Amino acid sequence: MSEVDMAVIKPEMMKSYIWLQTADGSIQQVEQEVAMFCPMICHEIMQKGLGSSKNYAISLPQRVSPAMLSLILDYCRFHQVPGRSNKERKCFDEKFIRMDTKRLCELTSAADSLQLKPLVDLTSRALARIIEGKTPEEIREIFHLPDDLTEEEKLEPLKNTTDDPRIRLLNRLYAKKRKELKERQKKKSVEVEDGCVDERSVDDLLSFINGENADSKGVRTSKNKKKNRRRRDPQKRTSIDQVAESHKKDSNGLGCLGHTTGGDNESHSTLSETSKLQDIEDDIFDHKVELDDVDIDDEIDPALKEEIDREVEDFARRLNSDWPERMQELLSLGQDRSPVHFSSNGNGSLRKNRRDLMVEK
Amino acid sequence: MTTPVDGGARDIISCLPAECLAQIISLTSPADTCRSAAVSHSFQSIADSDDVWKSFLPSDHEDILSGTTSWPELSALSKKELYLRLCDNPAIIKSNQNMSFALERQSGKKCYMVGARGLAIVWGDTPTYWTWTNLPESRFREVAELRYVWWFDIKGRIGTRMLSPATNYAAYMVFKFARNRKGFSHKAMDLRVHLEDSIAGQGRKLVILDPADGLPKPYQERGDGWLEIEIGEFFNDTGDDGTLLCSLMETDGRFSKVGLIVEGIEFRPKNNI
Numbered sequence: 025m026s027e028v029d030m031a032v033i034k035p036e037m038m039k040s041y042i043w044l045q046t047a048d049g050s051i052q053q054v055e056q057e058v059a060m061f062c063p064m065i066c067h068e069i070m071q072k073g074l075g076s077s078k079n080y081a082i083s084l085p086q087r088v089s090p091a092m093l094s095l096i097l098d099y100c101r102f103h104q105v106p107g108r109s110n111k112e113r114k115c116f117d118e119k120f121i122r123m124d125t126k127r128l129c130e131l132t133s134a135a136d137s138l139q140l141k142p143l144v145d146l147t148s149r150a151l152a153r154i155i156e157g158k159t160p161e162e163i164r165e166i167f168h169l170p171d172d173l174t175e176e177e178k179l180e181p182l183k184n185t186t187d188d189p190r191i192r193l194l195n196r197l198y199a200k201k202r203k204e205l206k207e208r209q210k211k212k213s214v215e216v217e218d219g220c221v222d223e224r225s226v227d228d229l230l231s232f233i234n235g236e237n238a239d240s241k242g243v244r245t246s247k248n249k250k251k252n253r254r255r256r257d258p259q260k261r262t263s264i265d266q267v268a269e270s271h272k273k274d275s276n277g278l279g280c281l282g283h284t285t286g287g288d289n290e291s292h293s294t295l296s297e298t299s300k301l302q303d304i305e306d307d308i309f310d311h312k313v314e315l316d317d318v319d320i321d322d323e324i325d326p327a328l329k330e331e332i333d334r335e336v337e338d339f340a341r342r343l344n345s346d347w348p349e350r351m352q353e354l355l356s357l358g359q360d361r362s363p364v365h366f367s368s369n370g371n372g373s374l375r376k377n378r379r380d381l382m383v384e385k
Numbered sequence: 386m387t388t389p390v391d392g393g394a395r396d397i398i399s400c401l402p403a404e405c406l407a408q409i410i411s412l413t414s415p416a417d418t419c420r421s422a423a424v425s426h427s428f429q430s431i432a433d434s435d436d437v438w439k440s441f442l443p444s445d446h447e448d449i450l451s452g453t454t455s456w457p458e459l460s461a462l463s464k465k466e467l468y469l470r471l472c473d474n475p476a477i478i479k480s481n482q483n484m485s486f487a488l489e490r491q492s493g494k495k496c497y498m499v500g501a502r503g504l505a506i507v508w509g510d511t512p513t514y515w516t517w518t519n520l521p522e523s524r525f526r527e528v529a530e531l532r533y534v535w536w537f538d539i540k541g542r543i544g545t546r547m548l549s550p551a552t553n554y555a556a557y558m559v560f561k562f563a564r565n566r567k568g569f570s571h572k573a574m575d576l577r578v579h580l581e582d583s584i585a586g587q588g589r590k591l592v593i594l595d596p597a598d599g600l601p602k603p604y605q606e607r608g609d610g611w612l613e614i615e616i617g618e619f620f621n622d623t624g625d626d627g628t629l630l631c632s633l634m635e636t637d638g639r640f641s642k643v644g645l646i647v648e649g650i651e652f653r654p655k656n657n658i
Contacts, residue, residue, distance in 0.1 A: 126397040152412035160423040167398040169425040178423045
């Protein structure tokens, strides 16, 4: 740093200047102590001996346009003066970064290529503040980004992003319901094993279905396809199906199947939509999901299933749409959890409390 | 869908190298980062990257997690998956199995729960007064069930160096009422949080745990099947303050206390907004 020392010790000597060349070919002179504030320029001077004359101007990286260089040099010129207080520097910084987002991005890029970390940190923090609290759509608008993710890819990140106590509550209720269903399955399968009437009626039903109604076979496959899409454990599925089949003693259950056959196109799309939305909610749940909710609910309690689907859709829609309010909510909720009164003593009270949840919002 | 029409509509952030964008995103919050992943392909690949999520995890998370029972499974996850997993699924510390580690979702700060077996429960080893049972809804092997006692005295401790620095923490007793409970509705319980070796940071309150119907409840539902009551708050500065102690006491010998089930004491960040 001897040249800089000289510049300080002998003020009557001319200040040393460094020659810099930007990618567009233009060359300019800059006070040495200002330019040396940038590590990259410092390196070029020290290690390669460049910059001392017009012919040996330091070539700056392409990301440094003349406009950006001017800004950077302003920054350096201020900060390289040793006597300034922290307060002064902070004040300067706050005024300095007041520029449009496009320039902020260019400045970050230019400062990064010159390895000027303090400026990179400053502009990065400013850009982070711009991004904070915005919805994906708003961020796309600000940065002119293309909307190039598929619906599935977009929904993926929404898992687990909320700390909404109501959603956590819904998860618990779902988990409890699943447990109940599991226990009910176990009980039923025990009954079947005991060789009671159920088993025979399963065979009857199967032969009835296979013999008379060729369509329902198709339905079963389409249901399986849907299940495959949801990537459940195949073993578990079949055992559940068998047990579920044993439930269908009355036409109601068969009617359910028939209905699904009839409105194939419609129900398929609503089913897939529901399954997708349920995927979101499912993924918000604990990872150890063993039952296929949709199918079980089909056989056991269609009305409740509809209600659950509606609520799930609603939650997902709300998650998707009101991010700003939700963010405010989250920020204000923090760790506070409002007392929620619920009891789950079986299906009846479960339904009641879900309605309460819906009304709350 | 915005398609670039002219030069002005081109995106203005692609001039940034990936490391810069990663730095910018890691200066936002975990919630913002999840939202960023729904913006565009370029954002998603950065917003899901380990570099960004590593900055949200505690710096010593690997040391802590390698001492838990779920380590082999956790070590295979990406940093994002790990973060999200730890928000909802506490990991049990291997060495004593009486402590669990989790993260606070908004900030990524550390949460610990000391299980009942790790607390100092007076008369806890006398089966007449307290029994130890296994409940499926507890993360620990055992929970403490109060049969009856006159001297109700529970204390929990945690080293401040275990907590995240520069964070305001609150301690909560995680519990349930048994079917028949008595003795908590008329006398107030003495709840304290303070540093063990000094009276500094002393917080104290008297709270009736189980007030009559119609009165506001001092506890709340946790959503995992348990209730919690705040014992007090403590601001953890650098973590060099020694041991933090919380206590719950109701020792009036004229009234017996019956029917409480204690899972543990949880320490987690509390935001006072």
